[in-house]
Amino acid sequence: MLALLAALGARTPDWWHGYELMKETGLASGTIYPLLMRMTEQGLVEAEWREPEQPGRPPRHAYRLTAAGLALARQQNDLQDAPGGAAVPA
Amino acid sequence: MTGRLSRVVLALAMHSLGAQNRPWAQAMQGEFAVAEADGRALRFACGCLLGAWRMLPRHGEGRFTLTSYALSLGVLLPIGVLLAKAAMSGFPFVMASAGTAGFLWGQGTFRSLLDPGTQCLAPALIAPMLALAACHGLLAWWVLDRDWPRVVMASRLGAAAITALVIVMACAGLSLATLAPACLILAAECAAVTALAAWQAKGLGEELI
Incomplete structure (x- = not known):
């Protein structure tokens, strides 16, 4: 969850697609989607549908951090940057 | 590919x-x-x-799916296989010296309980047992398919097979007590399938997340 939070936080307020997030974080689809679902339910991530870039392809889901998600990402970043700082468990 | x-x-x-x-x-x-x-x-x-x-x-639907697979693959199909195996060993008109294990695993010695006058009833005893075993296969498939009308039909066929077995056993003068454990298991199965159908009818429950 921390890797996902960091990736989403790094490009706020841009939207990410699931496959881009997989490449950025190195997480597998079986890890990314349960995390995104959980974070969306917790109000940390918002999702919206985007029209396909090429005709004939299905619409894509895009994700970005909410204000609460961004606050958590920044808090996490501060903790990691602080000397001897420890990460909040996922 | x-x-x-x-x-x-x-x-x-x-x-x-x-x-x-x-x-x-x-x-x-x-x-x-x-x-x-x-x-x-x-x-x-x-x-x-x-x-x-x-x-x-x-999620509710996932828990339902896991439960229905556990019931079908873990209970209904194994019981169907065991019933078929027992039928092939001659249950309920053959006495196995090793009891239930004898019927299931072919251990010990076997003695027919039918006398020359009732020997002709053997096929009529084996057929309902095999029908009951086949019903379990269908029941397992239709439970996974959530096809409840067909589940009811398979249960009725199973009940008919048991009834036929009881009647033929009575005609052959065999003790009906040997069927008691099988009947108890079938009743428990029926209760489990009914509970599963009721669970789906209630909308599979609330989310846990």
Whole structure:
């Protein structure tokens, strides 16, 4: 969850697609989607549908951090940057 | 071939997510097209399937699916196989020296309980037993398929087979007490299947997440 939070936080307020997030974080689809679902339910991530870039392809889901998600990402970043700082468990 | 396999795996993953997570299944489908263009479709689909399976206990439909598979593959099918095996060993008109294990695993010695006058009833005793075993196979399939009218039909066939068995056993002068454990197991099965149908009728329950 921390890797996902960091990736989403790094490009706020841009939207990410699931496959881009997989490449950025190195997480597998079986890890990314349960995390995104959980974070969306917790109000940390918002999702919206985007029209396909090429005709004939299905619409894509895009994700970005909410204000609460961004606050958590920044808090996490501060903790990691602080000397001897420890990460909040996922 | 890999492309087709990837699509099958993705379809299974999407189905495993359940109706309540349909938007997430569609989100996976949307990214699948990109993964496919990137040449990593199978890996993406397999990941989605593993993720969907890991999430099964978290939503009502997933818990229902797991329970119905446990009932069908863990109870109904094994009991059907055991009934068929027992029928082939001659239960309930043969006495096995090793008891139930004798019928199931072919241990010990066997002695027919039918006398020359009732010997002709042997096929009539084996047929309901085999019918009962076959009913279990159908029941397991239709429970997984959530086809409750057919589940009721298979249960009625099973009840008819048991009734026929009781009548023929009585005609053959065999002790009906030997059927008591089987009847108890069948009653427990019926209760489990009814509970499963009632669970689905109630809407599969609330989410846990």
